[in-house]
Every structure is written in C-alpha cells, then in structure tokens.
Amino acid sequence: EISCAGATYIRSACLGAALCRSWAPPYMEDYIGAAVEMGALSAMTGASPRTARDLLPLLHEAPPDASSAWHFVRVSAALPSPPSLRLVSIDVEMIERRKDGVKVPVRAAVLSVDFCAGCEPQKSVxxxxxxxxxxxxxxxxxxxxxxxxxxxxxxxxxAQLVLAKQQQMMMSLPALQECITSALHPKAFLVGHNLASDLRALHVHGPMLRRRLIDTQAVYTFGSGAWPSLRVLVESMLPPDAWAGFQSSAHHPEADADAVACLLLREVELLLRDPSRQRGEWTGRHEGRQEGVGAPASAEGGALAEAAAEHSLLVPESDVGRLIGKGGSRIKSIRQETGATLSLGPCNAGSAPSPRVLRIAGDTDAVANAVAAVKRVVHVTMAVGSRAT
Incomplete structure (x- = not known):
C-alpha cells in the first residue's frame, strides 16, 4: 500500500543547494511525486521480511514488554502551518547490559527536513x-x-557517561521520546538506518507508526538480501569530498541521521528524474554476489566492488546457549546492531560434540562488527573458508 502523504497540497518548488552538506540536487520540482515516492519507500520498508519482522512488535497498541519506559506515539491530526511534507531522521547509539543483551540509549540525534510549498526545503537539528x-x-x-x-x-x-549524568548533561529519555513524537504530524515520515533497533532502544511504539517508517537498511540491500552498513551506503552514493572519514572511528548520531536524510533525498530526486528507475537501485545491488562474480563499481560512486564478506567461526557447544541468549535475544541483537546475517550450524551428536560453525555474512563493516560482537560474548576460533569478495 502506497501512502501519498502530502499529495493534496504540495506544489512545485526548487530544492536549495544548501539543504544538506552532501547531497544537494539542483531541483526537485514535483513535490506531489516526492510525496508518492516517499510513501513507496515506506512501503518497501514494510515489505522487507527481515525489517518487518523486527518492526512488528513495535507497531501495536500494547508495548513489546512490561517495561514502564515505553512511550506510545500519538500523532495529532493537526497540520503545521504552512502544511509540509516532512522527514524526521533519527539515530541512536547505545550501551549494552551484559547479563541479558538489553540496549539502552546514551547518544541520540533528531533532524527534520520540511518541504513547504513555494520555498526551499529546510533542514533543522x-x-x-x-x-x-x-x-x-x-x-x-x-x-x-x-x-x-x-x-x-x-x-x-x-566513566564519562556516568560523569555526564552526575553533571546533568544528559536529556532524559521521556524528554527525547516527546521530542520525536512532537516532530511527527500526518504528513511526516520517520526515517533511519535499522529503525527497529533504534525505536526499541528508545522505547517508542504504536500503530500510528505504520506507513510512516522509511529504513535505508530495507531500501538498499545486497542482491543476496544482506543488509549494508550505513557507512557502505554513504561511501557508495554520497560525495566523497563531503563525507570523507564518515564512521571511520566513533559514530556521531547527528552525522548518521544527516546521512540517512541525504540518502533519501538523493533517492527521491533520482526517481523523479527517471521514472523507469528501480527504487533502491545502487551499485551494491547487482554485483553478482550470489554467484561470486564481482562487477565493476559504477560511476555513481563505488566502494562496493569489494564490500561483501563472509566469515566462519567455530563456537564451542558449551558456549552456544550464551551466544544465542534467552529466546534468541543475544544473537538477534547482534544481527540488528550490525546488519550482518548470522547462521549457526547444527549440533553434532556424540559424547564429545565438536564446535558448531557460525557463518557471518554481509558487507565488510557489518561482518567485522558482528565478529567483534560475537567475540565479546564467547570464545571462538576462525574456521576454514572465511572470505571477502
């Protein structure tokens, strides 16, 4: 189902070159078309099996668990003045409780991009x-x-996080939740990369989020279906002079949220320029990954020719339960956090069972992060057959 939010009132206007530091298309004249394409990208997010599976528990009236911290999203029916199509881009960085893998937010950013009739779109932090x-x-x-x-x-x-709390330099979670809710209106889309992970960490839920979510992780996938990292998408599609060093060390929520907004603005502009373009088309999509044949990167930008990887780790049978976690919570958490695909081989029968093979696949960043996450939980050794393609 395609949501055509904003199609009744948005008229042609120029997209100013100063909108984003990295993607500033010269014109986006068809705002009705922009609204339709954003709705279609939201539909892609809902149609992605893995993304939909992770998001589903967050889209109900009842919260996913008994925690009192959950915030129910209610979107006012009132439109802003003047009415505008809006992207609300979020990014969250988290710490993890060791005993159960629960993640809680410690850094966050919320950006908005407003498309108003007769004026240039405006980006605000x-x-x-x-x-x-x-x-x-x-x-x-x-x-x-x-x-x-x-x-x-x-x-x-x-220690630095604790000091920030003691010095009252942190925003409370309820205040952040309210900031996100108040930024949404009937013509707004909430966007991010791995939204399920961020929304769960923020304890935000509600059926009003349905048809309002656009996840770049679902819009852009490898041909195998694996999720690319945000860094790979930025390196492949956004101007390198503006984004040099992106996520080369610690992640910065404001930069990450900006990157998501820029990627989606770029996508909508390209779709409006070329009606025959496939939504979510990018250089990493069709590189013959499933067949193991590497294709050259296109002129669109292409750090992707060597971006896919696969690692196999040997996990002692005695550590499998710790890796999987209660109800699969820990291994699911690693998948969500890194975007990598993790597949655990079957148990070997016998009085002294041999280690089980854990296969990790995805782009190079996702695989590296997943391997590191697994090693923090259990002792593993590298199995024969790990590769990068």
Whole structure:
C-alpha cells in the first residue's frame, strides 16, 4: 500500500543547494511525486521480511514488554502551518547490559527536513544530545562491570557517561521520546538506518507508526538480501569530498541521521528524474554476489566492488546457549546492531560434540562488527573458508 502523504497540497518548488552538506540536487520540482515516492519507500520498508519482522512488535497498541519506559506515539491530526511534507531522521547509539543483551540509549540525534510549498526545503537539528536511560534501568550508572559501553561506536567510555549524568548533561529519555513524537504530524515520515533497533532502544511504539517508517537498511540491500552498513551506503552514493572519514572511528548520531536524510533525498530526486528507475537501485545491488562474480563499481560512486564478506567461526557447544541468549535475544541483537546475517550450524551428536560453525555474512563493516560482537560474548576460533569478495 502506497501512502501519498502530502499529495493534496504540495506544489512545485526548487530544492536549495544548501539543504544538506552532501547531497544537494539542483531541483526537485514535483513535490506531489516526492510525496508518492516517499510513501513507496515506506512501503518497501514494510515489505522487507527481515525489517518487518523486527518492526512488528513495535507497531501495536500494547508495548513489546512490561517495561514502564515505553512511550506510545500519538500523532495529532493537526497540520503545521504552512502544511509540509516532512522527514524526521533519527539515530541512536547505545550501551549494552551484559547479563541479558538489553540496549539502552546514551547518544541520540533528531533532524527534520520540511518541504513547504513555494520555498526551499529546510533542514533543522531538533536535538543532538547525550541521553540518560534511567527510565529503563535506574541503576545503569552504578556498576561498570554490568555494561558494555560499546566504546568503538559510542566514542564515550562508561566513566564519562556516568560523569555526564552526575553533571546533568544528559536529556532524559521521556524528554527525547516527546521530542520525536512532537516532530511527527500526518504528513511526516520517520526515517533511519535499522529503525527497529533504534525505536526499541528508545522505547517508542504504536500503530500510528505504520506507513510512516522509511529504513535505508530495507531500501538498499545486497542482491543476496544482506543488509549494508550505513557507512557502505554513504561511501557508495554520497560525495566523497563531503563525507570523507564518515564512521571511520566513533559514530556521531547527528552525522548518521544527516546521512540517512541525504540518502533519501538523493533517492527521491533520482526517481523523479527517471521514472523507469528501480527504487533502491545502487551499485551494491547487482554485483553478482550470489554467484561470486564481482562487477565493476559504477560511476555513481563505488566502494562496493569489494564490500561483501563472509566469515566462519567455530563456537564451542558449551558456549552456544550464551551466544544465542534467552529466546534468541543475544544473537538477534547482534544481527540488528550490525546488519550482518548470522547462521549457526547444527549440533553434532556424540559424547564429545565438536564446535558448531557460525557463518557471518554481509558487507565488510557489518561482518567485522558482528565478529567483534560475537567475540565479546564467547570464545571462538576462525574456521576454514572465511572470505571477502
């Protein structure tokens, strides 16, 4: 089902070159078409089996679990003045509770891009902040041993996060939830990369989110169906001079949210220029990955020729339960966090069962992050047959 949000009132206008630092198409004249294409990209998100599976628990009246921190999204029927088509781009960085794999937000950014009739689209940073997750776990700042601070991603050690809380430099989770809800209106789309992971960490849910979500992880996939990382998408599709060094070290939510907005603006502009273009078409989509034949990158940009990889790890049978987690929570968490595909081989019968093979596939960043995540949980060795293509 295609949502044509905004199609009744949006007229032609020029897309200003200063909209985004990385993708500034000269013109986006058909705003009705833009609304239709955004609705179609939202439909792609809902049609992606893996993305839909992860998002489904968040799209109901009832919260996914008994936590009191869940925020129910209610979108007012009132339109802004003047009416506008809007993208609300979010990104969240998290720390992980070791005992159960629960992730809580510690950094977040919310950006908006408004398309108003008769004027250039306007981008605004609504919030870029550290987040206090006390609403989820009141004691998170009392025991460092219980938490993995994900320093390579967040860029902030646990001690620094605790200090920020003590100095009242963090936004409360309820305040952040309200910021996101208040940014939404009937003509708005909530966008991100791996939205299910971010929304779950933010404890945001509700059926009003249906047909309002666009996930670049679902829009752009490899031919095999594996999810590319945001870094690979940026390197493949956004101007390298503006995005050099993106995610080369710690992730910055504001930059990540900006990247998602830029990717979607670029996608809509290309779709409007070429009606025959396939939605979600990119250089990594058809590179013969499933057949193992590498195709040259196109002139569109193409760090993707060597981006796919596969690793096989040997997991001792005694550690399999710890890797999988209660109800599959930990291995699912690794999949969601990294975008890699993880497949665990069958158990070998016998009095002394041999290690099980864990196959990890995806783009190079996703695989590297997944391997690191697995090694933080269990002791593994590399199996024969790991490759990069």
């Amino acid at each position: 609504l919030v870029s902040t550290l987040v206090d997750p006390s609403a989820i776990d009141p004691g998170w700042a009392t025991c460092e041993a219980e938490w993995d601070d994900k320093f390579s991603i967040t860029g902030l050690p646990y």
